[in-house]
Amino acid sequence: MISIIGFCKTKLKKLSRKNILIVSPENWNHIFVSKHHYAVHLAKRSNNVFFLNPPSHRLKSTATDYTNLFQLDYQGFWPGLRYMPRFLQKINIRSVFNRLQKMVGGKFDIIWSFDNSVFFDFDALPDQVFKICHIVDLNQNFQFVKAAKSASICLTSSTHILQKLKLSNPNSHFINHGLNIDYDDVQVKLPGTGKIKALYFGNLAMAYLDWEIIEQAVKSRPDVDFIFMGSNQENFDLTLNPMHQSKLKLLNVKNVYFLPKVPSRELLSYMNVADLLFVAYQQKFHRDQANPHKMMEYLYSGKPIVATFTEEYQQFHDLIQMSVNNTDWHKIFSDTVDKIDQLSDEQMMDKRRHIALENTYDDQLNRINDLING
Numbered sequence: 001m002i003s004i005i006g007f008c009k010t011k012l013k014k015l016s017r018k019n020i021l022i023v024s025p026e027n028w029n030h031i032f033v034s035k036h037h038y039a040v041h042l043a044k045r046s047n048n049v050f051f052l053n054p055p056s057h058r059l060k061s062t063a064t065d066y067t068n069l070f071q072l073d074y075q076g077f078w079p080g081l082r083y084m085p086r087f088l089q090k091i092n093i094r095s096v097f098n099r100l101q102k103m104v105g106g107k108f109d110i111i112w113s114f115d116n117s118v119f120f121d122f123d124a125l126p127d128q129v130f131k132i133c134h135i136v137d138l139n140q141n142f143q144f145v146k147a148a149k150s151a152s153i154c155l156t157s158s159t160h161i162l163q164k165l166k167l168s169n170p171n172s173h174f175i176n177h178g179l180n181i182d183y184d185d186v187q188v189k190l191p192g193t194g195k196i197k198a199l200y201f202g203n204l205a206m207a208y209l210d211w212e213i214i215e216q217a218v219k220s221r222p223d224v225d226f227i228f229m230g231s232n233q234e235n236f237d238l239t240l241n242p243m244h245q246s247k248l249k250l251l252n253v254k255n256v257y258f259l260p261k262v263p264s265r266e267l268l269s270y271m272n273v274a275d276l277l278f279v280a281y282q283q284k285f286h287r288d289q290a291n292p293h294k295m296m297e298y299l300y301s302g303k304p305i306v307a308t309f310t311e312e313y314q315q316f317h318d319l320i321q322m323s324v325n326n327t328d329w330h331k332i333f334s335d336t337v338d339k340i341d342q343l344s345d346e347q348m349m350d351k352r353r354h355i356a357l358e359n360t361y362d363d364q365l366n367r368i369n370d371l372i373n374g
Contacts, residue, residue, distance in 0.1 A: 014369060015042065015045060015047065015368065015369045015372075016045045016046050016047060017046050017047065018047045018048070018109040018110055019047070019050070019104075019107065019108050019109050019110070020042055020047050020048070020049050020050065020108065020109065020110045020111075020112055021050050021052060021072075021100065021108045021110070021111045021112065022035060022038065022039050022049060022050065022051050022052060022113075022114070023052045023111065023112070023113035023115050023118060023119055024036075024052060024054070024115060025054060025114060025115040025117070025140070026054070027054060027071075028051050028053055028064065028071040031231075031261070031264060032264045033293060034114070034157075034177060034178060034293060035051075035114045036051070037180050037361050038112070038178070038361065039066075039069055040069065041178075041361040041362060041365060042365070043066050043068040043069040044068075045365070046068070047068060048068050048070075048106075049068060049070070050070050050072050050100070050104055050108070051069065051070065051071045051072065052071075052074065052100070053073050053074075054115075054118075055074060055076025055077070055118070056074070056075065056076075057075060058074075058075070059073060059074055059075055059099070059103060060072070060073045061073075061103055061104055070104070072100060072104070074096065074099070074100060074103075076096075076118070077092050077093070077096060077118065078092050082120075082142075082143060089121055089124070090121055090123065090124035093119055093120075093121055093124035093125070094125065096119075097111075097119070097124070097125055107126075108129055109128075109129065110129065110130045110131075110132065111125065111129055111130075111131050111132065112132040112134060113131075113132065113133055113134065113147070114134050114135070114140070115140065116133065116135065116140055116141075116142050116143050116144055116146075116147035116148075117140075117142035120142065120143030120146050120147045121143070121147070121150055122147065122150035122151055122152075123150045130152050130153075130372070131150065131151045131152045131153075132151060132152065132153055132155065133147050133148055133151035133155070133165075133169075134154075134155040134156070134175075135154070135155075135156045135161050135165070136156065136157050136158070136293075138158065138160065138161065138287065138288050139288075144164065144168075145167075145168050148164075148165050148168035148169045149168040149169055151169060151171075152171070152372075153169075153171050153172075153173070153371060153372060154168075154169045154171065154172035154173070155172070155173055155174075155175045155371075156172070156173075156174060156175070157174070157175060157177050157291050157312075158174075158291055158312070159174065159290070159311065159312065160287055160290060162174050173371050175364055175367060175368060176291070176296070176312070176359050176364070177291060177293045177295070177296045178296070178359060178360060178361035178364045179296045179297070179300055179357070179360045179361065180264075180297075180360075180361060181300070181357075182265065183265050183266070183267070183268040183269070184263070184265040184266050184269070185268075185269060186266050186269045188266075188269045188270050188272075188273050189273070190225065190227055190270070190273055190274065191225065191227065191257045191259075192227070192255060192257055193225070194223050194225035194255055195223065195275075196221075196223065196224045196225065196275045196340060197224075197225050197227060197274045197275050197276075198224050198225065198226050198227065198274065198276050198277070198306075198333075198337075199227045199270060199271065199276075199277050199278075200226075200227070200228050200229070200230075200277070200280075201228075201229040201230050201261075201270070201294070202294060203230055203231055203232055204228055204230045204232045204233045204235070204247075205231070205232030205235035205237065205240055205241065205244075207240055207241045207285075208241075208281045208282055208285040208288060208289055209241060209243065209247075209280060209281065209282070210243060210280045210282040210283075210326055211241070211244065211245075211246035211250070211280075212243050212246045213280050213308075213327075213330055214226070214246065214247075214280050215246040215249060216329075216330035217330040217333045217334070218250060218253055218255065220330055220333075220334055221333070221334055221337055222255055223255075223337075224255060224337055225255050225256075225257065226250075226255060226256045226257070227257045227259060227274070228256070228257070228259070229258075229260070229261065229262065231260075231261045233258040233259075233260070243282070267297060268300070268301060271297070271298070271301035271303060272301060272303075274303060275303065275304070275340055275344070276303055276305065276306060276336060276337070276340065276343075277298045277301065277303050277304070277305050277306075278305065278306040278307065278333065279292060279294065279295070279298075279305075279306075279308060279310070280307075280308050280326075280329060282326070283308070283309075283325065283326045286308065286309045286310075286311070287311070289308075289310065290310060290311035290312050291310070291311070291312035291313070292310065295307070295310060295313060295320075296356050296359060297356075298352075299319075299352045299353065299355050299356040300352075300353060300356035301352075301353075302348075302349030302350065302352045302353045303349070303352075304321065304340060304343040304344055304348075305319075305320045305321065305352075306321045306322075306332060306333045306336050307320055307321070307322045307323075308322070308323055308329055309322060309323060309324050309325075310322060316355065319348065319351055319352050321333075321335070321336045321343070
């Protein structure tokens with residue numbers, strides 16, 4: 001039985017004791033990203049949180065492993081809704097919203113949407129519902145203007161997206177990615193015989209990855225063990241990423257190791273036994289990857305970081321070894337290996353950790369709460 005908190009018609013004041021509908025483009029069983037972490041941390045603040053999965057063929061509410069946090073499945077909207085007249089769009093959006101409220105047995109105080117392909121016209125919802133449009137990915141560009149314009153507040157972790165949001169809604173603000181500090185401590189031993197362990201984790205079939213410059217770095221540093229951990233390690237689809245040719249070549253290189261993905265709560269243990277962490281995204285995707293979520297986790301480990309150009313962190317050039325052009329990345333990687341002791345001293349590691357610890361999910365929720373009531 002879901003215990004619904006009494007509906008509050010007053011100003012929000014605090015992000016606690018509210019009924020919150022989180023709209024996510026990824027389902028609850030997806031590897032945890034910002035949407036999931038916000039849901040967990042909001043539930044810890046005595047909110048009832050309902051995590052709405054992408055449309056499916058069922059209508060169901062299911063408890064999660066977290067107190068006050070439920071996942072909802074629903075059947076979506078009329079086909080072709082975005083092409084219909086606005087009054088029909090609003091009718092359907094309001095109808096689906098009411099159906100979800102009926103399913104959970106109460107009214108939502110807040111809708112917090114990370115997906116502007118659904119519920120994209122917040123004007124369809126009751127006036128007393130507070131509407132948050134939170135865009136963290138450039139590819140969330142479906143009904144962008146309509147969602148931004150009709151939101152009570154807009155949030156983003158990208159300066160590029162912020163500029164677009166402000167054109168439609170002046171109440172738009174930059175909120176960096178959050179840091180989850182709830183990790184499991186597990187025993188880890190990384191493979192290989194090299195003195196330096198370089199680690200990357202994530203979706204290994206990601207279209208943005210620059211496997212060509214990674215291959216260059218591997219060839220130039222046979223003394224380094226390169227460890228790739230994540231899903232889709234056996235995906236070499238060239239239509240997805242033409243650079244999978246270089247990824248395929250790495251399979252038979254003796255200092256390259258592919259490990260399966262692990263629960264996100266165990267990632268810190270892997271970073272702690274690595275010597276350096278890296279990101280390598282193709283030059284044409286630098287804007288898309290101006291603020292990758294994993295950078296905050298990398299910083300929390302304190303370990304040296306080698307990165308392709310990452311705009312939101314360029315002010316930390318002394319703490320992140322960053323190339324401007326991808327052609328220089330393998331050289332910067334090699335230089336970082338040569339200076340690993342200097343870059344790994346306790347003062348440098350503490351500075352990296354400090355950046356991350358200023359951006360915990362609790363910190364971000366406090367900032368958002370201040371913006372809402374500012």
